Amino acid sequence: MQDKIIDIECLYKKYEGSEFFSVKDLSLCIDRGTFFGILGPNGAGKTTLISMLCGLIKPTSGKLLVNEMPYSTHAYTIKQQIGVVPQEYALYPTLTAYENLCFLGSMYGLKGKILKERVNHYLDYLGLEAFKHKKIETYSGGMKRRVNLIAGILHEPSLLFLDEPTVGVDLQSRLVIVDFLKQLYQKGTTIIYTSHHLAEVEELCTQIAIIDRGTIYALGTSEELKIQTGKETLEQAFLALTGTNLRDDV
Numbered sequence: 001m002q003d004k005i006i007d008i009e010c011l012y013k014k015y016e017g018s019e020f021f022s023v024k025d026l027s028l029c030i031d032r033g034t035f036f037g038i039l040g041p042n043g044a045g046k047t048t049l050i051s052m053l054c055g056l057i058k059p060t061s062g063k064l065l066v067n068e069m070p071y072s073t074h075a076y077t078i079k080q081q082i083g084v085v086p087q088e089y090a091l092y093p094t095l096t097a098y099e100n101l102c103f104l105g106s107m108y109g110l111k112g113k114i115l116k117e118r119v120n121h122y123l124d125y126l127g128l129e130a131f132k133h134k135k136i137e138t139y140s141g142g143m144k145r146r147v148n149l150i151a152g153i154l155h156e157p158s159l160l161f162l163d164e165p166t167v168g169v170d171l172q173s174r175l176v177i178v179d180f181l182k183q184l185y186q187k188g189t190t191i192i193y194t195s196h197h198l199a200e201v202e203e204l205c206t207q208i209a210i211i212d213r214g215t216i217y218a219l220g221t222s223e224e225l226k227i228q229t230g231k232e233t234l235e236q237a238f239l240a241l242t243g244t245n246l247r248d249d250v
């Protein structure tokens with residue numbers, strides 16, 4: 001039986017000093033065991049939505065439950081269960097990858113042999129073993145993305161949020177990251193992620209939301225979105241829903 005891991009009703013977010021809602025009247029349920037993709041043009045509200053789901057920012061109004069709990073009363077419990085891979089690197093440039101990950105892992109309560117084994121295991125898995133004692137400031141963009149990813153999953157969360165985990169990386173890094181996400185998903189992690197890479201979303205996601213102007217325009221599998229819009233590809237479906245206008249004003 002499937003159960004709701006995310007339950008959102010009528011969610012709104014207006015940033016302080018802003019005149020408009022970055023997320024508005026958004027309702028959504030996500031089942032445990034879903035690989036969920038959030039697609040949308042620049043400024044659509046993807047980061048704002050995922051930041052509220054992770055508890056990084058507070059909604060202006062609306063219901064938001066993670067594992068049937070609200071952040072207002074269960075923030076600590078929720079944060080123990082989730083992993084967050086933000087768009088910006090959450091790493092210390094003058095520390096090595098190994099030092100960064102040992103430090104960040106310890107923040108989740110990992111320590112001793114288990115912490116070292118996990119850090120070494122994931123660095124090896126993501127092709128960083130030979131560079132682990134080099135400072136992050138010497139890393140390429142793709143290498144930093146992979147360390148950023150490890151930092152979010154060291155405590156092996158059951159629910160993982162990622163904001164554009166493959167942005168700005170070369171094809172080699174992208175393939176390693178995509179393969180790793182598939183492994184996590186197959187091991188039972190529920191994954192919610194944003195991306196502008198439609199082929200990647202189509203390959204990975206069992207459910208996709210297309211959002212624009214802060215709200216959901218369409219929801220379904222890739223095939224369902226194509227059928228809903230009468231289009232042959234996900235790209236055509238995306239453009240049919242969000243239009244072809246540039247979003248340079250956001």
Ligand SMILES: Nc1ncnc2c1ncn2[C@@H]1O[C@H](COP(=O)(O)OP(=O)(O)OP(=O)(O)O)[C@@H](O)[C@H]1O
Binds near residue numbers: 015018040047
């Ligand atoms: N801290 C903030 N203060 C005020 N407005 C903000 C803030 N962060 C985002 N916004 C605005 O909220 C809207 C949604 O932004 P958001 O970053 O969530 O979009 P996005 O879909 O993630 O875009 P992108 O694809 O460019 O990352 C935009 O109009 C943006 O300018």
